[in-house]
Amino acid sequence: MIDIGIVGGSGYTGGELLRLLANHPEAKVVAVTSRKLAGKPVSSVHPHLQSVCDLNFEAPSAREIAERCDVVFTAVPHGTAMDWVPELLDAGAKVIDLSSDYRLPVEVFEATYKTRHRAPRDSVFGMTELHPEVASAKLVGNPGCYPTGATLAVAPLASAGLVERVVYDSKSGISGAGVEPTETSHYPNMAENVIPYKLTTHRHVPEIKQELGRLSPGVKVCFTPHVFPGIRGILTTAHVFVREEAVDTIQDRDAVMRIYREFYKKAHFVRMPAAVPKLSSVRGSNFCDISFEAEKGSDRLVVISAIDNLVKGASGQAIQNMNLMAGLDERTGLWFPGMAP
Amino acid sequence: MIDIGIVGGSGYTGGELLRLLANHPEAKVVAVTSRKLAGKPVSSVHPHLQSVCDLNFEAPSAREIAERCDVVFTAVPHGTAMDWVPELLDAGAKVIDLSSDYRLPVEVFEATYKTRHRAPRDSVFGMTELHPEVASAKLVGNPGCYPTGATLAVAPLASAGLVERVVYDSKSGISGAGVEPTETSHYPNMAENVIPYKLTTHRHVPEIKQELGRLSPGVKVCFTPHVFPGIRGILTTAHVFVREEAVDTIQDRDAVMRIYREFYKKAHFVRMPAAVPKLSSVRGSNFCDISFEAEKGSDRLVVISAIDNLVKGASGQAIQNMNLMAGLDERTGLWFPGMAP
């Protein structure tokens, strides 16, 4: 049994780790931290966990957690994880960081987040489908929610050298903005609206560029995010513009399908459904569903991916990383379907 | 032309007054106040009003407003209106107060709101269907949103002496809770939920008791409010339990219908649709739609009413009051249908 610690258990990703780990056959959460809620039952802020999780929040030091845990998930805000991670690592724990602190090279992180990185460490970008080296990592930077769906949608095409430019238009459920009420998350503002934001400057772009660029240097990436009136899920519409020499290739549906199937042949959580992916098919689950359609006589291939932002886009992917780091099948404790309707 | 002032124009009821008055043929908004937004365009917080309303927020004194306006709407929080109303009245303006400060006798107000009333004044309860004396009022206490739908649903039966007890179960859109984001209004909390609150202690109960009690002394009132995942609208389910001698009467659908039609024969905004009322039929409009069904062989008559909480339940009803106070037809500027779908 793997003993698990969760640093920062009061938010959505912390709650989701607890929900998902409640039935993991090889892992057991032994500590959940929250400074402001220390001493209170986890179910006081996560009433859905009542009876299933009887832990109380604690406020131990990094060292204390590391001593009690084999693996620690840090689910704290961006810029805060770096205050926990080094000590956790030094005390011998493996760490999966759900913040943005360990996803990017230091200079890219600092330029993107306008923050000095106080504690750089070697880490692996925790997208197991592209980074099998997660298996031997001590520290994993768990990918952002948008980059997960966006990268998985296009990686096979990029890897095959077909892509000139991708115009990503992503639609996220509002849970991605976190547990704190804001003007945007105010129901009368969010319902019956679709709200574009950070039209050209979202901080997740460097992750997408990093991963696609690794597979296909020079690929151009545009990205515009929106929130839609839904709780969970990210539906990404990737308008892929291919290189001149690939215009014929994308018109051959079977050829494109072979590229995807080959690329994802070992990736259990990537599915290629017959119809256009639905958020309801992945809701609450760790799947990423992908489909595509070429525009006739054009250089455009439209790829759609659907994930649950809190599972495959955060806590589920984190557990998938943990599974690999622990030598388990990546499906362990995560092999359940989405909740539809 | 009636010159209108709105004290407190940055919230939902203020915005709704501006929206509704934009096309009123006999009234013109000349001043809108907001202390924190003084100098900014109204459309900075109400972007839907851009081009149609080109006013800026101001922060004048009560006296200044009263001097510029014939009628002033006070759309400020409960307990604050009493700081404006006396001076407005004294300076000669007629006042329609959308807060709770002038709806109840002082002692009931103080017991309900746990606040001393600093400036009691004579006022009329502004439900024109029950209070034609609004026409000659200087100060109107505009009814609460729940009491509007609840009272109109049952008043004819109470007036006919049929009612023993009413169990009100109301469902409100979340705009009723105001413009400020809260934990309840946070989209991930409100969507896919129905949230009962103040199960037995809502502050609107005394208004309902006052109005029904006036029509039928001793009638028993129970009330439980809920918010549902919608922006606007209050659907009230009134489980009416009738007096023993009325059990046969309510089984005669035509007889009950006659009671309603007679009671509301001059009330243009009360409709009795053939089917169960829909919030979509009254959305954005000043109508209150009502229907009923008796339970066979029982003492229970179920009455359903539907209103838009921000229009008939607040700003529309306020304008209806203004129309009467100005000697206009109550429909002036308000005679448009709901927005469906």
Place this chain on the structure above:
Amino acid sequence: MIDIGIVGGSGYTGGELLRLLANHPEAKVVAVTSRKLAGKPVSSVHPHLQSVCDLNFEAPSAREIAERCDVVFTAVPHGTAMDWVPELLDAGAKVIDLSSDYRLPVEVFEATYKTRHRAPRDSVFGMTELHPEVASAKLVGNPGCYPTGATLAVAPLASAGLVERVVYDSKSGISGAGVEPTETSHYPNMAENVIPYKLTTHRHVPEIKQELGRLSPGVKVCFTPHVFPGIRGILTTAHVFVREEAVDTIQDRDAVMRIYREFYKKAHFVRMPAAVPKLSSVRGSNFCDISFEAEKGSDRLVVISAIDNLVKGASGQAIQNMNLMAGLDERTGLWFPGMAP
């Protein structure tokens, strides 16, 4: 391993049985029927089940299914189950019927559903919290969704002899109306609305009366259902009016709590949260969350219950029944938390 058959697998309750049984450690679905979809993969109508459930729909006879299965769930429309159940039983299978065909005495069924019952059989009402005799049943009539939340909310009070009358006001997600699009389920009609229906005549009332009446003969039951704009969940507001001699008792919160705790001491799936129950706390799970509040100085106690209509209100409860019938702990395969947010 228990071999499971599902008769009628294309609807919501069928899909939900497949979702929930996918991870049941002691049961395995071996046959799923659908006449019109025979030969097609289950994931063609349930895309969320792709990869997790690789069965195809079949169209075997009742006898064939019974021969291959230990337990059969019938998830077919009301009035159709009776064409399957006798043959399944005669061929030796245990049957859990999710339709209404085996929940009520024949004469009550026939009066309620205006249908002659063509194949009456002995059955147990499958609410394990009230009917431990499920454990030895061959045929279980799985309760309706509304009666589940309504009965569990009030059973302890009825059993304690406190209740005079209950006025149930229930709010259901629209998935309760099934998988076929209707005018009511049309998004522009359902969104931003709350729709009361069958105000005094819902067919689930006899189940509630039967169960409460068993615990407390003569208790009066009123029931009005609504659909609200949500996919899953039933929030039931039970306005409980108590007997004159119980008016003091209900003012003692601890005393009432003891009644509930004692009544449900062995019921793992009934929780009594500290705050008012939320649908989001039970979403996707088999829990029924209950809380209550007495109106001061009144004979009214307001009890709120929250369930997922497709889980505790249908397929989850059916599996809970199966667990008992198979001699397993009722929690087997069902002990996971709701999905929040």
Place this chain on the structure above:
Amino acid sequence: MIDIGIVGGSGYTGGELLRLLANHPEAKVVAVTSRKLAGKPVSSVHPHLQSVCDLNFEAPSAREIAERCDVVFTAVPHGTAMDWVPELLDAGAKVIDLSSDYRLPVEVFEATYKTRHRAPRDSVFGMTELHPEVASAKLVGNPGCYPTGATLAVAPLASAGLVERVVYDSKSGISGAGVEPTETSHYPNMAENVIPYKLTTHRHVPEIKQELGRLSPGVKVCFTPHVFPGIRGILTTAHVFVREEAVDTIQDRDAVMRIYREFYKKAHFVRMPAAVPKLSSVRGSNFCDISFEAEKGSDRLVVISAIDNLVKGASGQAIQNMNLMAGLDERTGLWFPGMAP
């Protein structure tokens, strides 16, 4: 007073014409047709119109309508309008067709809709901002909902010769799919989902290409539509890729703003709000709100437009056309704000 006829009054655009015309000071609806509802009150399918519109549906011939009306709106399905329009015109009525039958040259129509055009007539594309010649038209082809928001968003840039390619990613409320329940409009399918469809083949594309191509021959247009969980509104995200020589221009926000302001200086219904447009700002109104942001150091300008698909995208724009055709100010009867929240 202009006498108005509406052919096909039972759907959403017919209902919306009735709602909007109810308060038009210069026009009066005198006939509404529906074959299957002839004789029934309009409020039987449009309960929101009760009291405000007391017409009954009729089933007259085209000639009869034309004789009673000055202007006729045809709000019937694509391919059906052509059976009405010629006779209406021949009998002297002016016609505004809300279907797709008169928006495109015959050969483009036939290729797009796979239907032979049985009755071609000269018509004007009814987007008044681009086609002032509407004023003298006898027959107007009222634009599709998507083309309205998409074209208005980019027309000024195209007209200025800046545009190389536009990638449109549009998000529509589900009312755009009409009044008939479908699998997609089924609440449990639509809620919590965002559904892309006709990824590369939507039938509205030729309208956009026609209008932008007129302003800037050779501009490339890609278009992918989605439905989101909302009733009304189309939010269009236009990823505009500019010509090499325009890369610097788009970085100058003021320069781009001047292009828009100049182009729309007479267009009362196009607003350029300070912040990103919201569907809630245009809900129920005839406004089209537009804003833009250039990606730093890139050839991409992101333009966002928001309209109400049933108003500016259909019935409101149709009335705007009628106003011009009747020599009225285009704002007549349409100059009211959106409904927010």
